[in-house]
Amino acid sequence: MERLLRNKTTILMFILPALIIYSIVLPLPAVSSVYFSLVEWNLIDTMRFVGLDNFSFLFLYDDVFYAALKNTFIYLLLSIALQLPMAFFLAIILSKAIKGRRFFRNVIFLPVTFSGVAVSLMWYFIYHSEVGLVNRFLEAVGLGFLKHSWLADGSTALYAVIICVAWQFVGYHMVIYMAGISTIPADIVEAAKMDGAGEWHIIKHIMFPYLIPMLKVSTILMTTSSLKSFDNIYIMTQGGPNHATEVLASHMYTKAFAQMEYGYGSALSTALMALCISATVLLNRLFRRDDFDA
Amino acid sequence: MRRKLAVVLVSCLLMLLVAACDGGNKDGGSSSDTGSGKNAEAGGGSGDKKATIKFWYSANDADPNDTHYKWIEDTIEQFQKANPNIKVEPTVISNADQYLNKISTEMAANNAPDIFQTWMSGRLEPFVKANRIYPLNEAIDADPAFKELLNPNNLDTSTFDGKIYALPNAMTAEVVFYNKALFDKYKLSVPETWDDLMNVIKTFKDNGVVPFALGNKDPWAGSIPYMGIYDRLFGPQAYEDVVLKQQAKWNDPSFVEAGKKLVELKDAGAFPDNFNGLSDEEALAMFHSEKAAMFFIGTWIVIEANAKLGDKLGFFNFPDIPGGKGSKADDFIVNKDEGYAISNASKNKEAAIDLLKFLFSKERQAANAEQGQLIPTVNIPYDKSKIPAITIELNDALSKVKNSMIPWDNPLGQNIGKEFNMTTQAILAGAGVEESFKKLQAVSEKVWSK
Numbered sequence: 001m002e003r004l005l006r007n008k009t010t011i012l013m014f015i016l017p018a019l020i021i022y023s024i025v026l027p028l029p030a031v032s033s034v035y036f037s038l039v040e041w042n043l044i045d046t047m048r049f050v051g052l053d054n055f056s057f058l059f060l061y062d063d064v065f066y067a068a069l070k071n072t073f074i075y076l077l078l079s080i081a082l083q084l085p086m087a088f089f090l091a092i093i094l095s096k097a098i099k100g101r102r103f104f105r106n107v108i109f110l111p112v113t114f115s116g117v118a119v120s121l122m123w124y125f126i127y128h129s130e131v132g133l134v135n136r137f138l139e140a141v142g143l144g145f146l147k148h149s150w151l152a153d154g155s156t157a158l159y160a161v162i163i164c165v166a167w168q169f170v171g172y173h174m175v176i177y178m179a180g181i182s183t184i185p186a187d188i189v190e191a192a193k194m195d196g197a198g199e200w201h202i203i204k205h206i207m208f209p210y211l212i213p214m215l216k217v218s219t220i221l222m223t224t225s226s227l228k229s230f231d232n233i234y235i236m237t238q239g240g241p242n243h244a245t246e247v248l249a250s251h252m253y254t255k256a257f258a259q260m261e262y263g264y265g266s267a268l269s270t271a272l273m274a275l276c277i278s279a280t281v282l283l284n285r286l287f288r289r290d291d292f293d294a
Numbered sequence: 295m296r297r298k299l300a301v302v303l304v305s306c307l308l309m310l311l312v313a314a315c316d317g318g319n320k321d322g323g324s325s326s327d328t329g330s331g332k333n334a335e336a337g338g339g340s341g342d343k344k345a346t347i348k349f350w351y352s353a354n355d356a357d358p359n360d361t362h363y364k365w366i367e368d369t370i371e372q373f374q375k376a377n378p379n380i381k382v383e384p385t386v387i388s389n390a391d392q393y394l395n396k397i398s399t400e401m402a403a404n405n406a407p408d409i410f411q412t413w414m415s416g417r418l419e420p421f422v423k424a425n426r427i428y429p430l431n432e433a434i435d436a437d438p439a440f441k442e443l444l445n446p447n448n449l450d451t452s453t454f455d456g457k458i459y460a461l462p463n464a465m466t467a468e469v470v471f472y473n474k475a476l477f478d479k480y481k482l483s484v485p486e487t488w489d490d491l492m493n494v495i496k497t498f499k500d501n502g503v504v505p506f507a508l509g510n511k512d513p514w515a516g517s518i519p520y521m522g523i524y525d526r527l528f529g530p531q532a533y534e535d536v537v538l539k540q541q542a543k544w545n546d547p548s549f550v551e552a553g554k555k556l557v558e559l560k561d562a563g564a565f566p567d568n569f570n571g572l573s574d575e576e577a578l579a580m581f582h583s584e585k586a587a588m589f590f591i592g593t594w595i596v597i598e599a600n601a602k603l604g605d606k607l608g609f610f611n612f613p614d615i616p617g618g619k620g621s622k623a624d625d626f627i628v629n630k631d632e633g634y635a636i637s638n639a640s641k642n643k644e645a646a647i648d649l650l651k652f653l654f655s656k657e658r659q660a661a662n663a664e665q666g667q668l669i670p671t672v673n674i675p676y677d678k679s680k681i682p683a684i685t686i687e688l689n690d691a692l693s694k695v696k697n698s699m700i701p702w703d704n705p706l707g708q709n710i711g712k713e714f715n716m717t718t719q720a721i722l723a724g725a726g727v728e729e730s731f732k733k734l735q736a737v738s739e740k741v742w743s744k
Contacts, residue, residue, distance in 0.1 A: 040741070042709065043402030044424040053740060061736040129568055152511070152571015154723065240511050241570035242723030258395050259709040260402070260420075261741070 030273060036266035043262045054267035065268070067243045068251040071158055075247060076226040078159070080219060082166040083173055087218070088211070090170065091177035092203060105178075109171035116168070120235035123164040127151045127236075154244030157237050161245055165232050169225075173218045180214035181207060216287045223283060227276050248272045345645040346381040348407035352393035355386045361597050361665045368661070373652045380645045391512060398708060401426055408640040409649055412460050412633045414451035415700060416707035421635075422454045428636040429457040433647045440651050443659065448670035451630050451700065460633035461654055465668040466592045467692055468518050468627035468701060471599060475606040476503060476587040484608075486622075488526075488615045492562055498587050499563045507586035508565040509577030510722050513715035514703055519559060519590050520718040521627055521702060522612035524552040529619035530697045537702045540710075542738040544731045553718075553727035555615070560722055570723045592701075593688055594631070597666040600682045607684050611691070624696035629704060630670055668692065713737050 004010055037054055041047040058065055090108060094101045111119060126133045129149035138146045150160045184207065192202055230249040233239060239246040239254065252272060256265025349370070353363035363386070370382050385407070387393040394413065400406050401421050412418055421427050434441050444461065452460040477483070477494075480501060485491040495505040510516045525533070528548045535541050559565075566572060566580065574591075581589040582602040589595070590612065599607050611622040634653055636646045652658060660676035663669045666685045678686075703711030717734045721727050 042420060043399075044420045044426070057736065057740055061733055063733065129571070149568035149571050152568040154570070157571070237571075238511070240719075242720050242725065254712075257399055258391070259712045260398055261709050 033266045033269050033273075036263055037270045039263040039266075040261075041263045042260040044260075047263075050263070054264050057264070058267055058271065064243050064246055064251055065248075065271075068239075068246040068248045071245060072227060072229075072247045074158060075162055075165075075229060076223060078162045079165060079226050080222050082162065083170050083222060084215065084218065086166070087170050087173035088177055088215075090174045091181060092207065094174070095178055095181045105174075109175055111168045112172045112175075114168065116231040117235055119168050120164065120232045123160075123167075124151065124236050127160050151237055152241055154241050157241060158245045161232055161236055164236065165229070169222075173222075176214050176218050177211055180211045184210045220280070220283055223279055224276065227272070227279060248275070344379050344381075345642040346383060347409060347640070347642050347645045347649060348383050348385065349409050349649065350385045350387070350393075350397065350407045351411040352387050352390050354388050356388055357598075361601070362667070365658075365662055365665060365667075369653055369658050372658075373649055376652070377645075377648060380642075380648065382649060391514075394708070404639055406637040406639060408642055409634060409636050409646040412635045413704055414460065414462065414630055414633050416705040416711060418452060418460060418633065418635070419454060420707065422459050426638050427459045428638045428640065428643060429459055430461065430636070430647075430650075431457055433650075434458065437651065440654065443654060443656065443671045443673055445670055445672045448630050451704075452633055452635075460635035461650065462630035462670045463632040463634060463653065463662065463667075464594065464630070465670050465692065466594055466629045466631045467668075467688065468521070468590065468592045468629075469609045469611055469688075469691075470522075470588050470590045471581070471595065471607060471609045472588045473581070473584055473586075473603065473606050474608045476584065477608075484610045485613045487613050491613050494588075495559075495562050495564045504566045504580060504586035505588060506564045507577040507581040507589040507591075508569045509572040509574035510565070510570045510719055511572055512574040513712065513719040514701075515574050515577065515591075516556075516718040516722045517701070517703060517715045518592075518627070519612075520552060520556050520721075521699065522590060523555045523559070523615070524548070525620040525625050525627070525699060526612060526615040526622065527552055527555065527618040527620065530625065530699055531619075533699055533702070537700075537705050540706070540738075540742050542735060542742050544735040544738060549731050550727050553721050553731065556718070556721060557727065565722075570719075592629075592631075593668055596668075596682070596684055596688065600666055600684055605683075609684065609688065609691075620697075626692065626695045626698055627701055628692065628695060628698040629700050709741055710734075710738055 038049060038051060039047045040050045040053070094105050094108075125131065127150040129135060129147075129152060132150070134150065135147045138144060148156060151157050188206060189202060192206060197205070228249055229247055230253065233245055233247055233250050234253070237245040239250040243251075248268065249272065252265050252268040255261045255268060351366060353366055354360040355363050357363070366384075366386075370384055374380070374382060387396060393411075394417070397406070397410060397412065404426070406426060412421075418427070434444065448462055448465065449458050452458060452462065472484070476498070480497050480503075482494050482497055483490075485494050498505040506519075508515055508519075532543070532546060532548055536543050536546070566577075566586065569577070572580075577586070577589065578591075578595060578598075580586040581595075582599065584603075584606075596607075611626060614620075614622050634650055636643060636650060640646055654671060656674055659669055659671045659674045663674060663676040663685075664680040666682045668685060668688060703715050705711075706714055713734055717730045720730050
């Protein structure tokens with residue numbers, strides 16, 4: 001048996017089915033979308049090879065692409081800036097033996113299990129300018145002058161979406177950090193307390209270093225999910241008003257499937273793919289160097 | 295031994311793959327074969343064979359009072375009763391934009407339903423060119439009783455190379471609807487000129503009434519006032535060149551000038567405060583609840599608006615602009631809408647044709663007319679007394695149209711049409727007018743440079 005498993009052909013035989021399915025599902029479409037980015041095609045007419053025309057249009061004329069790029073980065077940075085510290089402190093508080101911590105833990109984690117579409121629809125109504133919870137609340141407490149059409153105003157729409165996403169996923173990262181906190185040996189914390197370390201010192205010098213691997217994981221998860229974010233945007237604003245919340249994925253969707261510009265949509269998806277790959281490589285580099293330092 | 299096993303396994307896998315691909319091909323081939331086979335049979339009366347047909351359309355199924363949805367539901371129900379052998383599987387999508395995306399994508403994947411609602415002109419043409427739509431001439435010619443109901447003048451936007459590919463179920467015109475009660479309350483009369491219009495806007499604005507409802511979140515909504523302004527300023531010439539003949543000349547100064555006029559309208563406070571984030575449905579609700587006095591929109595709202603506003607509902611054509619070439623007396627934005635077409639890939643064309651004929655039967659068209667729809671069919675014995683007054687007025691106005699302009703996004707097709715709509719959306723949201731049309735020009739050059 002052992003000899004059988006050492007044989008290269010046998011190994012190949014075992015991985016072949018999975019490899020074939022995997023390559024049909026993942027790398028092949030990716031490669032073909034690079035090919036489609038070089039054509040002008042509405043999915044129905046005959047395909048017309050246009051070389052790099054799609055890309056030159058993308059970089060020279062498509063200001064929506066630049067708006068989407070900017071929004072994607074704002075979305076990415078703010079998601080991390082909001083969710084990471086919030087999840088971190090929630091995890092610390094709920095790891096303590098406080099009353100009702102199970103209840104709060106479940107409540108905070110619950111939105112993660114909801115469908116993104118349902119959450120987005122709910123927040124769409126929360127932000128609604130006429131019947132929305134936010135405006136009704138502001139009016140009720142006498143702050144009626146702050147009433148605003150949150151999703152309809154280009155200056156607030158993107159932030160409104162980011163808050164909705166943070167609300168949904170903060171529980172997810174909290175659970176990751178709580179798992180990390182539970183691995184911290186109790187005697188270290190005990191010893192620190194004996195030496196007179198305060199709450200803040202314990203967090204800063206014991207919990208934070210222990211949680212660094214978890215923080216890295218959740219940063220990578222947040223980065224990749226932000227880069228390809230689509231559902232929340234599509235449901236709440238459809239990229240509007242006037243592209244104020246347009247992200248790369250929603251721009252790609254509109255081009256490829258609403259305008260049937262499949263070639264151009266593929267060019268956008270190629271750009272998005274390049275961005276995702278470079279972000280992942282960059283983050284990996286960054287974090288690996290940290291490991292050496294530590 | 296081991297090597298043999300490997301060879302056998304690999305060849306099994308390969309065979310599976312080949313079989314899968316081959317199966318797909320065969321399926322595609324045979325479906326078109328049976329298609330042409332059925333065509334020959336189609337003349338031989340309705341079949342007794344059992345058939346299931348998929349039927350897709352767009353209607354507001356969320357609103358139980360939506361009479362159009364009810365009309366289609368009733369039609370299907372009655373059709374099922376009369377044809378127990380045919381099972382209709384309807385799919386309804388309430389948002390027209392999403393419906394357009396869905397039907398186009400499915401059409402591209404060659405998964406179109408047997409019979410479906412479609413738009414006309416530029417949005418139908420690519421499907422026709424790709425041979426995805428079944429021409430209806432044979433079915434029409436084979437049945438004189440059916441043929442005499444169709445008005446040939448109303449089939450122009452769905453006829454390509456002499457063949458008819460879809461039948462319209464509605465005439466639509468884009469005019470300004472207004473609330474007569476609100477106009478009376480502030481002692482206003484229907485605006486004849488641009489200055490009148492500005493005065494009306496100011497009066498409403500000063501009294502806290504929204505002058506025009508507008509849901510600019512749906513990009514096409516803002517294109518309607520743009521087209522109105524464009525025609526009154528420059529008449530139909532540039533529309534013919536750029537929109538119908540698809541010559542990329544968006545850099546013509548006329549387009550920018552009309553855009554600036556639209557901005558003038560916006561700056562005068564014609565639209566609700568947050569109109570960029572309002573959907574078309576929300577704008578309609580605003581008009582229904584009398585928060586807005588006017589609504590520049592298509593006649594597809596008539597049935598519902600008449601139910602909500604009754605005698606208060608009136609309409610006028612967008613006013614003249616002094617010095618402009620267009621005229622509100624002659625030029626209307628008119629379209630043939632809500633076409634029904636049959637897929638070439640359908641295996642049950644006969645049954646689909648039966649349903650199509652049923653949709654366009656005397657009884658169903660009469661019911662359609664009586665609920666207030668402007669019907670494109672003729673020789674329909676409907677009860678005139680049941681028809682809302684506004685529909686009769688609209689019918690009269692449309693019979694006097696001299697120059698009709700199809701809403702641009704239709705003949706421009708799905709890509710440039712949407713790009714044009716987004717251009718007007720951007721202008722209304724504050725983007726530079728010149729830059730916006732420069733961009734539209736660049737896109738059009740890229741796509742039309744064939």
